[in-house]
Amino acid sequence: MAVCPRAQATGMAPGLGLTEARALVPALRVAAFDAGGLARALNRCAEACETFTPRIALDLPEGIVLDITGCAHLFGGEAGLTRRVTGRFATAGLTLRLALADTPEAARAVCRFGSGGIVPTAQTEARARPLPLAALEADAAVQRALSRAGLRTLGDLADRRAAALTARFGPGLAMRLRRILGQEDARITPLRPPPLHLAERHFPDPFTALEPLLAVLDALAADLCRQLAGAGLGGRTFEATLLRADGQVRRLRVDTARPLRDPVALSRLLRLRAETLAEPVDPGYGYDALRLGALATEPLAALQGDLGGATGPGRSGQDLDALIDRLVTRFGRDRVLRLVARDSHDPDRAGSAVPQLSPAVSAPWPAIAPGEPPPRPLTLFRPPQPIEVLAEVPDGAPLRFLWRRVLHEVARAEGPERIAPEWWRLPPDAAPATRDYYRVEDAQGHRFWLMREGLYGDPGAPRWYLQGLFA
Amino acid sequence: MPNLPDPLLAAAEARRLAAAPSFCATGYFFRPGIPRTGLHEVYAGQAADAPSASGFVLGGIARWLAGQPASPARRPEMSRQTSRATASAKGSVLWVRAEGLHLETGRLYPPGLAAFAIPPATVALVAAPDVTGALQAGLEAARCPALTAVMIELRGPARAYDLTASRRLARAAQDSGVAVFVLRHGADPIPSAADSRWQVRSLPSRPLAANATGFPAFEVALLRHRGGREGQRWTVEWNRDAVAFDDLSGFGPAATGDRGAALPGAVVPVPGGRADAVRGYFRAG
Numbered sequence: 001m002a003v004c005p006r007a008q009a010t011g012m013a014p015g016l017g018l019t020e021a022r023a024l025v026p027a028l029r030v031a032a033f034d035a036g037g038l039a040r041a042l043n044r045c046a047e048a049c050e051t052f053t054p055r056i057a058l059d060l061p062e063g064i065v066l067d068i069t070g071c072a073h074l075f076g077g078e079a080g081l082t083r084r085v086t087g088r089f090a091t092a093g094l095t096l097r098l099a100l101a102d103t104p105e106a107a108r109a110v111c112r113f114g115s116g117g118i119v120p121t122a123q124t125e126a127r128a129r130p131l132p133l134a135a136l137e138a139d140a141a142v143q144r145a146l147s148r149a150g151l152r153t154l155g156d157l158a159d160r161r162a163a164a165l166t167a168r169f170g171p172g173l174a175m176r177l178r179r180i181l182g183q184e185d186a187r188i189t190p191l192r193p194p195p196l197h198l199a200e201r202h203f204p205d206p207f208t209a210l211e212p213l214l215a216v217l218d219a220l221a222a223d224l225c226r227q228l229a230g231a232g233l234g235g236r237t238f239e240a241t242l243l244r245a246d247g248q249v250r251r252l253r254v255d256t257a258r259p260l261r262d263p264v265a266l267s268r269l270l271r272l273r274a275e276t277l278a279e280p281v282d283p284g285y286g287y288d289a290l291r292l293g294a295l296a297t298e299p300l301a302a303l304q305g306d307l308g309g310a311t312g313p314g315r316s317g318q319d320l321d322a323l324i325d326r327l328v329t330r331f332g333r334d335r336v337l338r339l340v341a342r343d344s345h346d347p348d349r350a351g352s353a354v355p356q357l358s359p360a361v362s363a364p365w366p367a368i369a370p371g372e373p374p375p376r377p378l379t380l381f382r383p384p385q386p387i388e389v390l391a392e393v394p395d396g397a398p399l400r401f402l403w404r405r406v407l408h409e410v411a412r413a414e415g416p417e418r419i420a421p422e423w424w425r426l427p428p429d430a431a432p433a434t435r436d437y438y439r440v441e442d443a444q445g446h447r448f449w450l451m452r453e454g455l456y457g458d459p460g461a462p463r464w465y466l467q468g469l470f471a
Numbered sequence: 472m473p474n475l476p477d478p479l480l481a482a483a484e485a486r487r488l489a490a491a492p493s494f495c496a497t498g499y500f501f502r503p504g505i506p507r508t509g510l511h512e513v514y515a516g517q518a519a520d521a522p523s524a525s526g527f528v529l530g531g532i533a534r535w536l537a538g539q540p541a542s543p544a545r546r547p548e549m550s551r552q553t554s555r556a557t558a559s560a561k562g563s564v565l566w567v568r569a570e571g572l573h574l575e576t577g578r579l580y581p582p583g584l585a586a587f588a589i590p591p592a593t594v595a596l597v598a599a600p601d602v603t604g605a606l607q608a609g610l611e612a613a614r615c616p617a618l619t620a621v622m623i624e625l626r627g628p629a630r631a632y633d634l635t636a637s638r639r640l641a642r643a644a645q646d647s648g649v650a651v652f653v654l655r656h657g658a659d660p661i662p663s664a665a666d667s668r669w670q671v672r673s674l675p676s677r678p679l680a681a682n683a684t685g686f687p688a689f690e691v692a693l694l695r696h697r698g699g700r701e702g703q704r705w706t707v708e709w710n711r712d713a714v715a716f717d718d719l720s721g722f723g724p725a726a727t728g729d730r731g732a733a734l735p736g737a738v739v740p741v742p743g744g745r746a747d748a749v750r751g752y753f754r755a756g
Contacts, residue, residue: 319617320563327597327608335598339581339591351581353596365591366582370712373679373686374586378522378529379577411675414683441684445675446519468577471526471587471673471687471709 002062004095038062046191048088048247051202051289052081054194063111065104065188074202078118088247101127104188105179109135109154124182129155136176142169154180195239195293197231199223206245206286213242213287214274218267220292225263234259234300236357240270242281243289250281255333255357257324259300265322272329324356333357341365346422347437347467348382373439375417377449377468384451384465391464394456397438401450403466408442415439416452433458439470447471500650500667501531501691501716502705504698508648509666510641514694515656516672521576523673525624526587527689528652530709530716532620533588535650536562537714562619564589565612567597569605569625586687588714593619602629606636613643613651620650627657637663660694668695674706677719686710688719 003012011024022028038061046056046064052075055067068081075081082098089096099111101119106128110119113135119127128135131154133146145168151157157165157177165174178184199220207213217240228235236259242250254269274281327336337353340362344350354360368375388402397413415438423432433454441447447470454462500507515524566579581591599605602625609623621644625632632653641664644651653665660668670692676685688708695701707716 317617319615323565323612323615323617324595326611330611331597331599331604331608335600337596337598339579339584339594339596341581341591347580347582351591353579353581356595362592365585368585368711373676373684374583374711376582376586377577377580378526378583378586380580380583381577412678412682412684414679414681439684441676443675444519445673445688446523447673447676447684447687468580468583469522470583470684471522471529 044247045089045092045094047249048092049085050241050249050291051243051247052085054192054198054291054293055188055190056192057188057190059108063108065108067104067188067190068100082118092247102182103179103185105176105186106182109180125158128181129153129158131180133157135180136173138169138173138176142173145169195295197224197227197233197235197294197297198291199227199293200289200291202289203287206288208283208286210274210281210283213281213283213290214267214271216290217270217274217292218263220290221266221270222263224292224294225261225266228261228294228297228300231297232299232301233294233297234261235266235294235297236260237294237296238266238270239293239295241291241293242287243291244283245285245288248284252277255325255328256321257328257357258318258321259298260325261300265325269325269329272326276330328357344422345419347376347380347419349422374470375439377447377470380468381466384467387450387464387466389450389452389464391452395436398440398450398464401440401464401466403448408446408448410440411443412441413438437467501527504700505667505693505696506698507535507650509644510637510651510653510664512637512653512655512660512663512665512668514658514660514668514670515654516670516690518575518657520671520673521654521656523687523689524654524656524671525622526687526709527669527671527691528620528622528654529584529587529589532564532650533714535619536590536593537588562593563617564594564620564622565597565608565618566594566622567599567605567608567612567624569599569602569629572624572626575626586711587709588711602631606631606640609651609653610639610643613640613649614647616647616649618649620652622652622654624654625658626655629655629658632661632663634662634664637665641665665695666697667693670694677708 001014003014007025012021018030042058042060042062042064046058049056049064049066053066053068053071055069057065057067059065066085068078072078072081075084078100082100086096086098097111097116099107099114099116099119101107101110102121102124106119106124109131110116110127113131114127133143133151133154135154136142136157138146146157151160154177158181162174165177175184179186201216201220220240224235224238236256238254238256238260240252240254242252244250252270252273254266254273256269260266324336333355336356338356339351340354340360341351341364342349343363350366385403389398390400391398395416397415398410400407400409402408416436417438419435419437421432421435426432436452436455438450438452439447440450448466449468449470451465451467452462453465454460456462498507499505500511513524513528515521568579579596581594584591584594597605597608599608605623605625609621612618612621632655637653640651640653643649672690672692674688674690676688679685686708688706690704690706692704693701705716706719708719710717
């Protein structure tokens, strides 16, 4: 598949058999091909290119495509950029072939089948024409057909009428040819979609201390908030990308409850995030670039402040939002929850906790009739806890039950409340089990919600569970 | 025992209430004379009384939410921004639960909150990874005056909750006017800077027709109080419709014998068994 320059010097080439390779180099070491390891290594290389541009795509099996529109000036022009990229991979011990062109397909064709290098805009077609037909990367039957027709290079193919090619080989081939010649352009689909609003800084020398890092993040936050203010937007999700000099990338993510445009609040949340990371930020050889982007934004109108600046009762909603932001930043999005109802008579689904920042809308909560004791417990076990019960057949309330090795004598009981499962949600051949719920109280005064699944007489003995605890 | 209000306490309470951002008429917790702002510790009598302790605190909070003044008219931009995110400005409760509680007593079930007259939309839950995280979350929340109450639920001998932590919580609660509750079960009371310390036990309820389980009944003991009202005990039943705790001091406990100290007043213990359908109170003496 590939040989390094030293191996090439001994006479090896891709596609050589093992016996022949051993004949060339007797002391050859053989190892199994690790496809997963190769994919991981390729992803790490893609990540290492984050300093150059946020738009990176993989060009399987062993290539990377960078969209450097508007990025070249940061590195001293296209020549400087190619030098930096080659140098970065050389320090990692990788040899690479590089091509820079107008369209992704042209760059790929020139890199793999041509001589590589920078292709100036005006010369895209001129450089693409001498490439062999293999640059189209069509399947073997098409290649055979084209070579039998006497075509050798892309230039020959381009001179033919496009309508004839489309009629014979389909529209895909003609489109690919147009893209390689630079007549048509299509953007790559990046691995991670770049943020719409971005502020970044590159440094000539890498630095390792944490304090300057936070100071630069503050400055980036101010830049980004100015951009958002200009667009009339507030950010809901921010991501700070810390790019190390050796190519490793660390991302800090901050979610907020309300659209945010205040640089002071954003800096505070970023600092809180940096301090509460599970693994502390490891500078390694230092950071040489920082990027702060707003991944999700929402319209945010400008608010008029009070003349006195004092916080009145109308601000309490904002204080609460700020508290939620801080808690989400400290503990993570999934640990700060709110309660939503679902319109379902199945107790398991009737109420649940969802992340505070999720957009789920709650159905109206059912009301309890006046004069009724609590029909539902304060806590629920998911999954319900199996218990052993002594009860009257067929639907008497339990007389006593054993839970967690403690025997409870039932003093008061109410039930059964029969809740059938939602048959429309189960697979067609499932046997739904009816559930009977009992509110019982034991001799000490603790109140439980017990459940019997299945009726006596159904195949399989009915099973008893403890579903919840009342106050 | 006559309840003479302490004049200094009443004056300090009036000052604090007037300065608090969300002033409401019912400014006490559970009984008049016990100021609502500050740190309150609630211990469950046994580990099995944990839901009762939570229910007791929720009942106390519900009385404040019911007595709140209506929220001021909000600006339209704010309503669009906060429509998805947070509870309304009427009153909000933050409930912090330490990790592992869901294995012992189960997860919080939102329809059960309605039984304590708390709208589930006003509650925000934090599932903290450990006791330290729970205390940090509680402290941050205690500094936010927009909240009505903060509940921190801890399990077992939480060593991170010590005198220093309680002092910090108490000071934050006093400054911002938030009521902070620390609920503990499976632990013994430790020296702390709390304004009041309670112990809650679950009692057999007054049965309804056909010996059905009745309304939640608790035995509440005030173990320690800054204003000096320690040692009082109450037997109460939660009345959701009136959003109040009804006094049950005339109604005796079940004849199990191991319920602790006797209740004040001469009481005829009534065996709360399945044989009698008991209605109403018995008053003796």
